[in-house]
Amino acid sequence: MKNFFDCDYRGKINAKNKGDIDMYLVTRLKKCFSLDPAGLLPNEDFNQLYAAIQSGHS
Known part of the structure; x- marks a missing residue:
């Protein structure tokens, strides 16, 4: 996923039956994959590629 999108790290969360996992917020498509400046x-x-x-x- 990180190859296609810019993401912000949000910290660790506790996921049921998984323990602590890293959480990321997807903010936009990477510029090389976007038609518009906002990355939408x-x-x-x-x-x-998709x-x-x-x-x-792939």
Whole structure:
């Protein structure tokens, strides 16, 4: 996920049956995968990579 999105570390949380895990807040798409300055709209590079991952050919 960190290859596609910019994230802010939020600290550790206790997850049921998992113990403490690291929590991150996704803030935007990485600039190289975004159509807009806010990082909300994926570009064609993202769409192609996502399609490859979904089809199992990453």
